[in-house]
Amino acid sequence: MKRTIQKLLTLLALFFLSLSVCAQSDSEIAKDQLNKMKNSFILVRLKTDSLKIHTLEKDGYKEEAEKVKKDLYNENRETILSFSKTFDFCPVYFFYSNSSDQIRKGNLIGNVFDYELNLVKKELLSSQTFFTAEFGKTKNLGIHGLILMDNFFVPLKSPFPFYQRQYVFFSMVKQSKATIAKRLNKRLTEQYKTWNNPEWGFK
Numbered sequence: 001m002k003r004t005i006q007k008l009l010t011l012l013a014l015f016f017l018s019l020s021v022c023a024q025s026d027s028e029i030a031k032d033q034l035n036k037m038k039n040s041f042i043l044v045r046l047k048t049d050s051l052k053i054h055t056l057e058k059d060g061y062k063e064e065a066e067k068v069k070k071d072l073y074n075e076n077r078e079t080i081l082s083f084s085k086t087f088d089f090c091p092v093y094f095f096y097s098n099s100s101d102q103i104r105k106g107n108l109i110g111n112v113f114d115y116e117l118n119l120v121k122k123e124l125l126s127s128q129t130f131f132t133a134e135f136g137k138t139k140n141l142g143i144h145g146l147i148l149m150d151n152f153f154v155p156l157k158s159p160f161p162f163y164q165r166q167y168v169f170f171s172m173v174k175q176s177k178a179t180i181a182k183r184l185n186k187r188l189t190e191q192y193k194t195w196n197n198p199e200w201g202f203k
Contacts, residue, residue, distance in 0.1 A: 030160035031195040033131075038192055040127040041091040042148070043112060044083065045134040046076040048098045078177055079135060084115040086182035089189055093120050103132065104152055131156075135177065138163055146180045161187040 049072055056065035083092045095103055099111040108125045132149045139155065145166040149155050156162035164184035167174055175183075 026157070027159055030157070033156060033160055034188065034192055034195060036129045037131050037188070038090055040130050041093060041125075042131045042133050043103060043108075044079060044092060044094050045100065045103075045132060045153075046079060046094055046096050047072055048096050050098050080115055082177035082181045086178050087185045089185050089192070091124070093125075100153070106151070135166070135180075146177075146184055148184075161191055 049068060053065050053068050056062075056068065080094060093112045093114055095108075095112050102108075102111050108120075108130075109122055110119060112120045112125060114120055130151050132151060132153055133146060134149075135146055137144050138147055141163075143163060143165055146164045147155055148160070148162045161184070164180045164187070165175070166180060
């Protein structure tokens with residue numbers, strides 16, 4: 001009986017130890033990603049709805065197609081302005097969703113532009129590691145907001161602060177994109193300072 005109890009206690013100890021190791025590993029990965037982001041840049045994906053617009057135009061719904069274009073322009077412009085006024089954790093550039101395959105392949109030149117819609121110079125895109133972002137919905141959590149992803153559009157994972165909610169106060173209040181970007185910028189900045197504090201445990 002005593003041996004059985006000892007075996008159970010040993011197994012429990014090993015189980016909790018493995019959880020601790022995994023948690024430490026996840027934290028180290030997140031810290032490394034955040035440090036790389038600080039010294040790199042984020043590419044924000046803007047919507048195009050090319051297929052929808054093409055279908056409307058093909059079927060003769062020109063006015064509807066123009067409305068979609070106008071709405072997309074306003075939405076994308078809001079996204080660009082929201083970052084230009086609030087986000088300074090690292091440089092931010094933009095690309096259209098129909099260039100996603102090129103971005104995934106690392107072909108950034110000619111596909112990435114700045115706040116003024118000017119193509120970004122090659123020397124500013126020389127970082128081997130970069131990150132992507134978009135306003136959308138998290139796959140696992142189903143939360144609407146601003147989502148941070150890697151260069152293959154795979155969402156980052158906790159404990160990295162990889163998303164910022166769009167709806168708050170029991171989903172009753174919708175925040176502006178500028179507010180969302182500002183709050184995420186603050187979280188990234190504070191987390192960066194915390195993880196790079198020697199007293200936190202990493203060197």
